Amino acid sequence: MAQYPSCSADNMACDVEKQGSPSLSGVSHEKQSAFQNLGILDRFLVLWVFLAMAIGIILGNFVPDTGPTLQKGTFVGVSIPVAIGLLLMMYPILCKIQYETLHRLFRERRIWIQLAFSIVFNWVVAPFFMLALSWAFLPDEPELRQGLILVGLARCIAMVLIWTGLAGGDSEYCAILVAINSLLQMILYAPLAILFIRVIGGDTITLEYSAVAKSVAVFLGIPLVAAVLTRYTLRWASARWYDEVFLKWTSPWSLVGLLYTILVLFASQGHRVVHQIVSVIRVAAPLIVYFVVIFFTTLCATYKMGFGYKLAATQSFTAASNNFELAIAVAVATFGANSNQALASTVGPLVEVPVLLGLVYAVKFVAKKRGWRD
Numbered sequence: 001m002a003q004y005p006s007c008s009a010d011n012m013a014c015d016v017e018k019q020g021s022p023s024l025s026g027v028s029h030e031k032q033s034a035f036q037n038l039g040i041l042d043r044f045l046v047l048w049v050f051l052a053m054a055i056g057i058i059l060g061n062f063v064p065d066t067g068p069t070l071q072k073g074t075f076v077g078v079s080i081p082v083a084i085g086l087l088l089m090m091y092p093i094l095c096k097i098q099y100e101t102l103h104r105l106f107r108e109r110r111i112w113i114q115l116a117f118s119i120v121f122n123w124v125v126a127p128f129f130m131l132a133l134s135w136a137f138l139p140d141e142p143e144l145r146q147g148l149i150l151v152g153l154a155r156c157i158a159m160v161l162i163w164t165g166l167a168g169g170d171s172e173y174c175a176i177l178v179a180i181n182s183l184l185q186m187i188l189y190a191p192l193a194i195l196f197i198r199v200i201g202g203d204t205i206t207l208e209y210s211a212v213a214k215s216v217a218v219f220l221g222i223p224l225v226a227a228v229l230t231r232y233t234l235r236w237a238s239a240r241w242y243d244e245v246f247l248k249w250t251s252p253w254s255l256v257g258l259l260y261t262i263l264v265l266f267a268s269q270g271h272r273v274v275h276q277i278v279s280v281i282r283v284a285a286p287l288i289v290y291f292v293v294i295f296f297t298t299l300c301a302t303y304k305m306g307f308g309y310k311l312a313a314t315q316s317f318t319a320a321s322n323n324f325e326l327a328i329a330v331a332v333a334t335f336g337a338n339s340n341q342a343l344a345s346t347v348g349p350l351v352e353v354p355v356l357l358g359l360v361y362a363v364k365f366v367a368k369k370r371g372w373r374d
């Protein structure tokens with residue numbers, strides 16, 4: 001069976017393990033202890049997520065003008081409070097990536113096979129499956145259907161780094177997939193949206209290619225450049241301080257950014273979520289099917305192909321996750337903050353966050369039961 005290259009001086013997987021990243025290449029008790037050693041924020045993330053959602057919905061429904069106030073200022077089509085959360089969520093994770101060793105991965109033929117696999121699942125299988133689900137569940141609701149299609153086309157560039165980290169996947173390989181998906185989103189998002197909605201669906205829609213490309217460039221580009229500069233500057237001053245102090249201090253801020261973003265999103269749209277509960281449920285149903293089916297289909301395929309656990313988990317979370325912030329930005333910029341398309345895109349994180357958190361536990365359970373190692 002084809003496996004990830006074994007540890008050597010030029011192998012980044014070995015570098016990751018030496019630095020203490022979660023690894024499932026050992027026996028089962030090592031997998032368990034890795035989770036037990038997580039901080040309180042990570043271990044009870046499910047609880048914090050639901051609390052953030054609940055607080056956001058309460059604020060949106062019982063505190064006057066919460067939604068309009070949060071949506072007053074925008075940055076690249078997204079409200080400024082949400083934009084701050086998205087950037088905060090990305091930066092600490094990107095600081096952990098070993099940019100200085102990424103080039104070594106491309107010496108291996110296997111990495112090209114894995115990249116081709118990821119591109120097929122992310123840009124062919126997943127989007128067309130979401131298109132089919134949107135028509136199967138929402139044939140009479142074109143606006144909600146359009147919002148759902150926009151979610152399906154937005155490949156994940158932020159949250160997948162968190163899911164992969166919690167599941168003990170390969171963070172460096174995940175970073176490569178994030179970079180590739182970001183580039184492909186700038187090229188393919190608008191054309192595929194027009195194909196799926198206008199050509200196949202027969203709906204009228206106007207999408208600005210420049211707006212989509214700008215959203216991706218800003219929400220990945222700013223934290224990426226900041227992370228690269230931070231890593232090279234601080235590690236040049238003191239590599240040990242950077243690895244042992246700075247990374248530990250910044251690490252929790254990714255999840256803080258996630259919780260803050262969720263709270264702000266639901267405070268902005270909380271009133272509509274409650275008062276259009278039927279629409280929310282109708283959008284949530286195909287999303288649940290999408291996340292679960294795509295995740296386990298990818299996981300089974302990678303297992304059959306002989307991928308190790310860390311790579312398989314990374315591939316599965318990348319294929320199943322979606323860039324809800326981009327979908328929301330495009331829906332709001334194109335149809336308006338109070339449109340049904342914007343509502344459908346907002347339901348994305350409402351479903352994705354708890355479902356993907358559940359899949360973190362599920363994939364760990366599967367790995368333990370099958371003795372899946374790297």
